[in-house]
Structures are given as structure tokens and as C-alpha cells.
Amino acid sequence: MSSIYLSRIPDYCKTxxxxxxxRGFEAYVVGGAVRDMVMGFEPQDFDxxxxxxxxxxxxxxxxxxxxxxxxxxxxxxxxxxxxxxQVEITSYRIDGKYSDVRxxxxxxxxxxxxxxCSRRDFxxxxxxxxxxxxIVDHFGGVEDISNKIIRCVGDSRLRFEExxxxxxxxxxxxxxxxxxxxxxxKAGMLQNLMGLTKISKERIAEEFTKIITGxxxxxxxxxxxxxxxxxxxxxxxxxxxxxxxxxxxxDCLEHTLRTIDNIPLNEFGKRxxxxxxxxxxxxxxxxxxxxxxxxxxxxMKGHPRxxxxxxxxWAKEHKLSKKMTSSIETLIRYHxxxxxxxxxxxxRMMAEIPNILFDKLEILQEADILAHANYGLDRLxxxxxxxxxxxxxxxxxxxxxxxxxxxxxxxxxxxxxxxKQIREKLEFALEAVITGKANNSKEELLSILTxxxxx
Numbered sequence: 001m002s003s004i005y006l007s008r009i010p011d012y013c014k015t016x017x018x019x020x021x022x023r024g025f026e027a028y029v030v031g032g033a034v035r036d037m038v039m040g041f042e043p044q045d046f047d048x049x050x051x052x053x054x055x056x057x058x059x060x061x062x063x064x065x066x067x068x069x070x071x072x073x074x075x076x077x078x079x080x081x082x083x084x085x086q087v088e089i090t091s092y093r094i095d096g097k098y099s100d101v102r103x104x105x106x107x108x109x110x111x112x113x114x115x116x117c118s119r120r121d122f123x124x125x126x127x128x129x130x131x132x133x134x135i136v137d138h139f140g141g142v143e144d145i146s147n148k149i150i151r152c153v154g155d156s157r158l159r160f161e162e163x164x165x166x167x168x169x170x171x172x173x174x175x176x177x178x179x180x181x182x183x184x185x186k187a188g189m190l191q192n193l194m195g196l197t198k199i200s201k202e203r204i205a206e207e208f209t210k211i212i213t214g215x216x217x218x219x220x221x222x223x224x225x226x227x228x229x230x231x232x233x234x235x236x237x238x239x240x241x242x243x244x245x246x247x248x249x250x251d252c253l254e255h256t257l258r259t260i261d262n263i264p265l266n267e268f269g270k271r272x273x274x275x276x277x278x279x280x281x282x283x284x285x286x287x288x289x290x291x292x293x294x295x296x297x298x299x300m301k302g303h304p305r306x307x308x309x310x311x312x313x314w315a316k317e318h319k320l321s322k323k324m325t326s327s328i329e330t331l332i333r334y335h336x337x338x339x340x341x342x343x344x345x346x347x348r349m350m351a352e353i354p355n356i357l358f359d360k361l362e363i364l365q366e367a368d369i370l371a372h373a374n375y376g377l378d379r380l381x382x383x384x385x386x387x388x389x390x391x392x393x394x395x396x397x398x399x400x401x402x403x404x405x406x407x408x409x410x411x412x413x414x415x416x417x418x419x420k421q422i423r424e425k426l427e428f429a430l431e432a433v434i435t436g437k438a439n440n441s442k443e444e445l446l447s448i449l450t451x452x453x454x455x
Contacts, residue, residue: 005037006133012083013046017131019060020089025052026113028128030090034135035124038145039177047088049116049128053109054078057089076107092116095162114138120153121166122173122185148179156188164195168207168231171224175214176269189227196230204231205318212276215269218257221280225253232280234310237287244298249373252286259283262367274324278331278364281311308333327357335364340385347393347434350400362387399433399440402426406442407449415449425449 009017009029020027027050033043050057054070057078061068069079076091092110110116113128113136120126123141135142139153150170152159160166167189174181181189196204208231211220221228221235229236238253248255259279263271285306291299308329315325330353339345350358362383369379393400407429412422429445432438438448 004133005034005129005135006131008037008043009129009131009133010046010085012085013048013087014131015082016048016061016066016080016087016089019064020048020050020052020057021131023052023056023060025050025056026130027052028113028130028136030128031120031125034127034129035141035145037129038124038127038135038142047090049090049092049113051092051111051113053091057091074107076109093119095119118154121159121163121169123151123153124173126153144182148177149182150174150179150185151182152185152188156182156185157191158188160188160192160195164192165199165203165207167192167196167227168204168211171220171227172207172210172214175211175217175220178216178219193227193230201317202319205320208232208318209273209276212260212280213271213273215265215271217271217276218260221260222253222257232284232314234284234287238284241287241290242298243286243290243300244292244296247372247376252283255371256280256283258371259364259367262370263363272360274328274331275360275364275367277311277328278335278360279367281307281314281328282332282335282364282368283307285310304333304336327360330357331361331364334361335368338365338379338382338386339389340382341389343389343393344435346386346389347398347400350390350393351402351430351434355394358390399430402430404440405429405433405445406440407445411442411446412449415446425452428452 013029017027017029027048029046030049031047033046036043052060054076058068058070061078061080067081069081076093078089080087080089092113092115094108094110094115117126117128117136117138120139123139123144125141126137126139127141128136130136140151144151150173170181170185170189173179208228211217211228214220225235225239235253238256239251241252243252243255250258256279259282260271260276263275263279265271283300283303286300286303289300289303289306291301293299311332312325312329315328334349334353337349339349353361365383366380369377369383372379392398397404399405405426407426409422409426412425415425417425429438429449432445432448433440438444
């Protein structure tokens, strides 16, 4: 078995490990790379842990002419650059107090590998692989991987008290791997939930994104609503919410999770980010707009708009990119809009939604439909009709965007328009083409714009 692991350590890592070993210090590949090797995955990043302190590491690298940066040496990490690869080399350490619930205030360097193992978050991440391909496993990480268990190293309460982001990190591993969280570890998470409120929104979003795009995202959300409600409180409102309609045979949360499950996985076993967020948020505001008519039937009028607005606010608070936010907001806003017979309406949608995003919208719409009760599956045919009309528009290159118009901004300037007027007039021309009031010819469009300016 050792030869299997040894063959997967890249040469540049072996070179650094051998150089450190030759000076009498220990050196191991650590963390995610070893975990992934044990699980049969291809490791992405290789980090090294060593008994040498940062000063000694720098001296070794400098003697061999290996470029390095000691910007992070206060926390025990040196970044080496060898053969165009960057490697983090971290000295064994004992972490001090965590005042900010994220990073230790100080670190004490150690020569003892057990000290370094003891500060790791989960047993599966506390595996050390030496240059001979032998794994050092002080906390049963290999066994926990075999049993598909996520377990804290040592006292779970203390681990999450040190760094509350580990709570979401644990759920992220569960979402990626489908493992179960050890009961004691889960208890430690629940005891330290409020620590998440002290973590930056940006870092929260980074982990949350990895959770909801994971292969087992629905399982994680379903089993951890109490935890994830710290990040998205509306999950609690959706849980158990009866929509009182024959179109749904489950509560709002379960419908949402089914929708997520229906989003296809990519080759890496993950879901696309924009689709994952759109699926999670598409019905999130249904409880807020819920009404019941005289016959006891539930209605959620306006929920796409309200859900899109809530997402936009959440995304801004959590510092998601403006481009991604806009795309996801569009998906949520239009997820319940079907135009199965009206080419004009579909053309108008295509004018607002780029083709690539429209493709995603139809994936979301199908995922949503399939998450309904059988009674609601008739909408699948409406979606198919919409797709057929849209593909016909694309294949015939029918004008549905300003870029496709036979006129341009330069033509508007020649007509005497400027500033916002240029866009307004082009939109006027596009609407005329879409509705069939004008053909997409330069002469005809300039003619109607000239007449329009005289009115």
C-alpha cells in the first residue's frame, strides 16, 4: 500500500521533503492531499508539515536556491516555489488562544508531530504521509474514512470554539463526500453556533457555496437546518411549511431540496454554482407571501420576485460578485414564467436573458417541475413547447436582441440622438421587430424612428 501512496507524491514535493529529512528534520505531506489519496481521489494541492521551525526551513531552501516567501512565517508557514509549483511548508505547532474565532492569537513551534496532529480539525484531515509512502495516523482518520464518519480531533467543543468556520467546513465535507457527522461532533457544532456570527460574511459564503454545490447538498441541508439557519434564517420558515396546494405533496423545504437534487452534476460530482443558488432560493419567500382562499387553497403570488429580491440582498451582504448575483437573481425571478405558445413573449424574454443563462433557466425550470407532485407535471409539456419555440428562433436567427438589429448606435447619433436616448430608441426598434410591426431592415427601422421622432 505504501508504494501506491508514494507514487502519487509529486517529485517537487519529494525533493523538498528529502532536503528537510537530510538536515535531520521530519517532513510529511499533510491534510487534504493524504485524505484524498486514501479515498482514491486525485489530490489537488500538496502541503508539507515539518519539525523544522520557519527559520530553519528558509535556511534549507535558500541553501538549495529554492525561492520562498516567509510572509506567513509568524503562523509557521513558508511558501516555496519549485518547478513552477507552490508548496506551503508549515512547522509543527501548538495553537494559542483564538480571540477572533478564526485564527490563533499566537503559535508555539514544536518538534513533536502529535502536537501538530492535535490541532487539526477532523480526523480525516490529521493524516501525515512520509517520503516512504507510510501514513502516520494518530487519531484513527483512516478508519473514520473507511466508515464514512466526520469526527473532530479531540474535544469537538474546543475545536469549534477555536474556529467556528470549522462548523461549515464539516458540513462542506459531508456535502461533498456523503459522510455522516459523528454525534459528539454534531453536538459540538450546535454548542458553538453563535461563533459563526463573528466570522466574516465573505468567508461564510465561501463555505456555504461549497455546501450547496456538493453532491449530497440536500442531505446536508435537510439534516442541519438548525445550523444553516444561522446563514439563511428563511430555511426554518420553509421547513414544515404546508403550501396547501395540489401541485405540491411536500413542504416548501423538501420541494426545494428535491429541486436541488434535480440539478445535474458535472464531471467532478458538483452542481453549477448559479443553478445551485437559484434552486435553493427560488421559493424561499413563499411563506412570506402566503395566502389562503375561501376554499382553503394556498396561493404564493409574487414569490419569484420576492425571492429574487431576498437573494440579491443576501448576496450583497455576503459579497458575492455582482455578475453572479445578477444572473442568479434573473433565474429566480423567471423560474415560474412559462411561455409555451407565445413567440413574442419568448422573444422578449430572450431579449432580457442571454442564451447561456436561458439554458440554465430551462434546467432550473425542469428541476422545479420534477420536484412537484404528479398533478403539476403537466407543466413539463409547456416547458418543452417553450424550448421548441426558442430553438426555432435561434436556428432561424430571428432578431431578439439589439445586437441583431440592422441599425446601431451610430445610426442613432446621425439621427440626432445622444446619451440614454440612443439605448431607448434601439429598444423601441427592437420591440417593433419582435412584435412584427417592422421588419429588421435598416431602411424600415430608420423610417419608423424618424416618424416616431416627429410625433
